[in-house]
Amino acid sequence: MASRTQLRLAQVTGSFGDFEGGIVDNLPVAATLAAIPAGSGSMVSAMSELASSIQRIHGGAAFTTNAAGLFSHNLTIAGTTPKITIGDGGTEDTALVFDGNAQDYYCGIDDDDDKLYIGLGSTVGANPAITVDTSGDVTLAGNLTVSGDTTTINVANLTVEDSIIALGITGSTFTNQGDRGILFARSAAATDALPGLWYDLANSDFNFAKTVTGPLSQSFGATSAYTNLNAGNLGVYANAVLGGTLEIGSGVTLNDLVLSSAAGNDLRLDSNSGKVFVDEAGTERGYMGFDAAGGFFLSSSAGQGLLLDGNMGLISLGQDNAGGGGNGVGLVLGDKSMQMEQLSYNPDGGGIAYKFTHNDAYASQFMQVSGSIRFMEPNQGGHYVELKTAAVAGDVSLTLPGTEGAAANEIMVTDGFGVLSFKSSTTLGLSGAPTKAIRIVTGSGFAPGATVDLGGGLVRDQSSGINNLSLADSQGSTLDVFVNGQILLSGSEAQVTSNPPSADFMIDATGSISFCFALEADDVIQVIKR
Numbered sequence: 327m328a329s330r331t332q333l334r335l336a337q338v339t340g341s342f343g344d345f346e347g348g349i350v351d352n353l354p355v356a357a358t359l360a361a362i363p364a365g366s367g368s369m370v371s372a373m374s375e376l377a378s379s380i381q382r383i384h385g386g387a388a389f390t391t392n393a394a395g396l397f398s399h400n401l402t403i404a405g406t407t408p409k410i411t412i413g414d415g416g417t418e419d420t421a422l423v424f425d426g427n428a429q430d431y432y433c434g435i436d437d438d439d440d441k442l443y444i445g446l447g448s449t450v451g452a453n454p455a456i457t458v459d460t461s462g463d464v465t466l467a468g469n470l471t472v473s474g475d476t477t478t479i480n481v482a483n484l485t486v487e488d489s490i491i492a493l494g495i496t497g498s499t500f501t502n503q504g505d506r507g508i509l510f511a512r513s514a515a516a517t518d519a520l521p522g523l524w525y526d527l528a529n530s531d532f533n534f535a536k537t538v539t540g541p542l543s544q545s546f547g548a549t550s551a552y553t554n555l556n557a558g559n560l561g562v563y564a565n566a567v568l569g570g571t572l573e574i575g576s577g578v579t580l581n582d583l584v585l586s587s588a589a590g591n592d593l594r595l596d597s598n599s600g601k602v603f604v605d606e607a608g609t610e611r612g613y614m615g616f617d618a619a620g621g622f623f624l625s626s627s628a629g630q631g632l633l634l635d636g637n638m639g640l641i642s643l644g645q646d647n648a649g650g651g652g653n654g655v656g657l658v659l660g661d662k663s664m665q666m667e668q669l670s671y672n673p674d675g676g677g678i679a680y681k682f683t684h685n686d687a688y689a690s691q692f693m694q695v696s697g698s699i700r701f702m703e704p705n706q707g708g709h710y711v712e713l714k715t716a717a718v719a720g721d722v723s724l725t726l727p728g729t730e731g732a733a734a735n736e737i738m739v740t741d742g743f744g745v746l747s748f749k750s751s752t753t754l755g756l757s758g759a760p761t762k763a764i765r766i767v768t769g770s771g772f773a774p775g776a777t778v779d780l781g782g783g784l785v786r787d788q789s790s791g792i793n794n795l796s797l798a799d800s801q802g803s804t805l806d807v808f809v810n811g812q813i814l815l816s817g818s819e820a821q822v823t824s825n826p827p828s829a830d831f832m833i834d835a836t837g838s839i840s841f842c843f844a845l846e847a848d849d850v851i852q853v854i855k856r
Contacts (some may be wrong), residue, residue: 419450494509502527505521505545509537519550665694772845775823777838780853807831807839808852812839 338537403410413420413435421434425448436451445454445467493506508523519536524546526533535549559573568588574583587593594604601615612626626632634641636659644654658665665681681694687726698714715722723744731748739749763780772778807814807830817829819840825843834840845851 361383421448421450423448506535507546509539509541511541521553522546762852765851767845767847767849767851768846771847771849772841774842774844775840776846777834777836777840778849778851779838804856806854808850808854809841809845810850811852 333469333720335551362387365752410420417437418525418539419434421432423434429446430448431446432448432450433442434450434777437452438791441451442458443451444456445452445455447453449573455466455468457467459465465494491546492757494501494504505524507522509520509522512519519538521536522533522539524533524537525531526546533546533549533552534555534693535552537546539545540666551763559571562569569591570585570593572583572585575584585593597615599615600617600715601778602609603613610627612624612632612730614622614624616622621729623633636657641659642654643657646653646845655666658667660683662684663681683690683694696714700710700712702710724740725745727738727747729748733750737750738746740746765778765780805816807816814830816833817830818825819832819834821827821829822842824834829842831839833839839851
């Protein structure tokens with residue numbers, strides 16, 4: 327379609343009008359160029375004829391003052407600084423109108439607000455696409471598509487109304503190629519690393535770090551250093567399911583840092599070294615961990631104590647108690663006391679196995695043991711000596727002596743009120759001091775019925791020789807015989823030699839002892855004579 331440009335004749339000549347000496351259409355009825363007769367020869371007449379001729383050349387009809395002209399051909403304005411001025415400063419709209427086949431466009435000034443508009447149609451100010459105000463600010467009413475490699479925006483502040491910004495999208499086409507990110511440039515050398523936020527396609531992760539990547543790169547290069555991140559609460563997700571949070575507490579935990587798992591999830595601390603440390607203001611206080619030789623442990627650091635504090639007074643020591651195991655004990659802490667009982671918390675129940683109570687008043691301190699006390703033999707032996715109480719109708723209290731006894735062979739006695747002391751046999755009215763002898767069997771031992779001598783040189787711990795025993799000794803209350811700690815029953819020769827025997831030992835005619843059973847090496851014979 328041929329272009330047509332609309333101009334006013336006065337803007338071409340600069341002097342068209344009804345005033346004196348102005349150029350006028352002196353042949354308004356001439357419809358063609360041939361119909362225009364020669365003028366009077368004056369300058370005004372010549373210029374009027376020229377103007378009328380230009381109007382007819384371009385297919386225009388007769389015109390009047392300020393009438394529009396129509397150019398049917400291309401218009402070229404030559405010169406070193408050519409320009410076209412539209413308007414004469416009057417209170418009216420001025421515009422260039424592009425008369426299209428299906429859609430018209432215009433570029434003009436709306437006199438109402440003195441703004442320059444580029445828009446659709448021919449009415450200035452209607453359907454604007456671009457608006458320029460008197461401050462030079464530009465407003466785009468429609469979408470903006472920029473085709474090229476680089477778009478530069480040189481502004482102090484950029485405000486974007488869109489709630490979603492997409493990177494790496496061409497129109498509505500998404501691509502999964504390359505990284506996506508933002509660089510934060512600052513005053514630095516071209517080779518300095520810049521901080522940025524980007525998504526790394528190769529590792530499928532976000533990075534807050536410094537990189538030497540340039541703004542024209544298609545992907546981010548190597549990371550030189552990671553930057554600090556200041557944030558509020560942080561949620562950690564597995565796909566789209568919340569796994570846990572790292573947040574600042576509220577209420578009773580106000581300003582505390584709280585690490586918690588979501589409902590139904592566990593919280594795990596996985597240390598590659600096997601230790602998790604607890605520091606206070608940069609000072610190591612303790613740690614927990616796992617040792618292949620000793621298992622899981624909780625330890626305080628050098629110079630630090632270790633405190634286990636159960637708020638209700640119970641500390642459970644269990645064998646997989648949390649996993650369903652029932653073995654273990656509970657340490658129950660009371661008013662200056664500690665007791666060991668069954669795992670279920672019942673400080674007043676009957677499950678107490680051990681209890682220790684401390685009080686500043688000496689008489690109020692005690693240790694309580696349910697059952698018995700066993701003293702194991704030395705060197706990890708399997709035997710023990712056991713002390714236990716009999717069934718009693720009431721509480722029984724015994725006070726041990728305050729001394730070791732004044733002499734050997736004294737006897738511990740009670741005053742009837744539970745106070746124990748050492749007394750000599752003379753004081754107690756007993757005849758003579760008891761004697762004892764211990765013999766450890768050596769060699770091949772003794773066969774049943776063999777005589778065993780307890781005379782001098784053959785026994786250990788012999789307070790005095792035990793010789794010339796008689797049958798009366800064994801049948802009376804003055805002689806006790808033990809083998810390996812077991813007291814034996816005395817009897818006659820017939821009782822000892824019968825089958826089966828009805829007595830354990832006898833005193834033979836030589837004053838020695840004969841047993842109804844064989845004695846082996848390392849058997850211990852103990853005899854006490856009173």
